[in-house]
Amino acid sequence: MTIQILSLRKKDLDKIIEIENESFVNSWTINDYINEMTHNPFAYYLKLIDKDSQEIMGFVGFYIMFEHAEISKIAIAKKYRGYKLSKLLLTDVIKRISLANCENITLEVRVSNIVAINLYQKLGFEIINTRKKYYPDGEDAYLMNKNLREED
Numbered sequence: 001m002t003i004q005i006l007s008l009r010k011k012d013l014d015k016i017i018e019i020e021n022e023s024f025v026n027s028w029t030i031n032d033y034i035n036e037m038t039h040n041p042f043a044y045y046l047k048l049i050d051k052d053s054q055e056i057m058g059f060v061g062f063y064i065m066f067e068h069a070e071i072s073k074i075a076i077a078k079k080y081r082g083y084k085l086s087k088l089l090l091t092d093v094i095k096r097i098s099l100a101n102c103e104n105i106t107l108e109v110r111v112s113n114i115v116a117i118n119l120y121q122k123l124g125f126e127i128i129n130t131r132k133k134y135y136p137d138g139e140d141a142y143l144m145n146k147n148l149r150e151e152d
């Protein structure tokens, strides 16, 4: 299988919402994505596809705000989980963010999301704080950070 990582287009959003709905409790709608892609100058969205079938297997969203970057979303379709695809996608994103000269990357993750916490720790993110009742259902979030400058 040949993997490609490309910019997300509006025509992709039906599939993105399908993956979104099987991945998150508080899912974004198509309009949330359209708003972000149209009006947020700091936002980037990438899809991970199988080049042969053109099937979207996952996606990621991130913000580059001058010297700081933030991962806002990452999800892999259920049937493709466990094949190191998120690691591949996030490694690519970290490279892009490093090339934009950012100093660090942060993200929030549910304290119960052990799979995602493992993924982020594998890629050099550290827990730096807990945000109490961060999610609408009352769950706490870990704030995680990855410094980029110390790897120069």
Ligand SMILES: CC(C)(COP(=O)(O)OP(=O)(O)OC[C@H]1O[C@@H](n2cnc3c(N)ncnc32)[C@H](O)[C@@H]1OP(=O)(O)O)[C@@H](O)C(=O)NCCC(=O)NCCS
Pocket: 023, 024, 074, 075, 076, 077, 080, 081, 082, 083, 084, 085, 086, 087, 088, 108, 109, 110, 113, 114, 115, 116, 118, 119, 122
């Ligand atoms: C989190 C998510 C993106 C991981 O995607 P994935 O492609 O299955 O993950 P990978 O196969 O690339 O694995 C990457 C690392 O995650 C961790 N991991 C993956 N599956 C795991 C499992 N079942 N149990 C524990 N850790 C696991 C491991 O550290 C793994 O690295 P390793 O294989 O070298 O040990 C995917 O589970 C997902 O889409 N979840 C729903 C959305 C979500 O929670 N997003 C994060 C929000 S903050």
